[in-house]
Amino acid sequence: MPEPTRRSAPIPPWYDDLDGSLAEGWGLLVRGAADRRSPMHTVAVATVDAAGLPSVRTVVLRAADPARWRIRFHTDARSRKLEELARRPAVAVLAYHPPAKIQLRLTGTARVLAGETAAPIWAQVTPHGRQCYRVAKAPGEPIASPADGAVMDADGQDRFRAVEVDVDSIEWLYLAAAGHRRARFRRDPDGHIAGEWLVP
Template sequence: MHSDPTRRSAPIPPWYDDLDGSLAEGWGLLVRGAADRRSPMHTVAVATVDAEGLPNVRTVVLRAADPARWRIRFHTDARARKLEELARQPAVAALAYHPAAKIQLRLVGTARVLAGSEAAAIWAQVTPHGRQCYRVAKAPGEPIASPAEGASMDADGADRFCAVEVEVASIEWLYLAAAGHRRARFRRDPDGPITGEWLVP
């Protein structure tokens, strides 16, 4: 393969060989992803474990990322299959990739469904457009005779709205660079410090 002389490689970022800096960069991308719908990290792939122990993965919108508490949040319908799966096995893996930054983040954690006043406070912030999804009469994933059947609405949606917070226990970082890829794993023990180590990319 010939190298293209018009293509310049990206400058080495300040966090290139810095574990703490890489972790901060990763969280920064997630925070921006949650806030900015144009960010490629505005959506993440969230995997759960199904009743047969098989992985099940789907795209969700990243609604919040909290670097101080190592939490991320997404919203879903209370009747969704992913919630049945989380009730059985609260383990979650989440995947985000930022093509321009060339950074992949693989998060593993434990899900908690927010309830009561916490959920109500979040629902109060959901736009009328966002609330439409939760008004649909039939449960997501239910078979229907025609697409129109899936559009009928019968409620204001508040009771079906569900916010899921994932307490992140580990983050795997991968930065792709012409100068050499960088891969690291960070772990957060709720009772201990955050630890990080480099891995072979």
């Protein structure tokens, strides 16, 4: 962990406040989903592969819902991450906001939306975004030359998947000159949230 810096930033109002820290974390995720210039517009999503090993990749954060503790990203039906999620829907998500010096580590369970259920979300996907799903060959398939990976053969909707993650824990880390702050929040299936401070 970096040493606390000498130039001290003002103490934020949520510094020693568990509820306030959680609200700040969700606020960053909501802004990350809405604003492509936010450092939290992309997050790292980890799954478990067939051998039980970690598998991690960057995705665009498409939605964050603090009321439901739910986030969403989009992907291709043929992707390896979906194979992994079909086998085991457990995910870990990492988000770091360098200017805010806040790291969030989420865990949760993924649910894959397809067809009719995903149709209202597909309707919001831009023409540019839809291009990804029109590619004929499956993502990750070996090809003889890069051009083979650009052949399109469908409108893409049948390959589009929205992945919703029901978040069950969030670990918060705030790096500050005045002393780092670390906390863990858990949400049970009834929606009760409990938070506790941890040694940073």
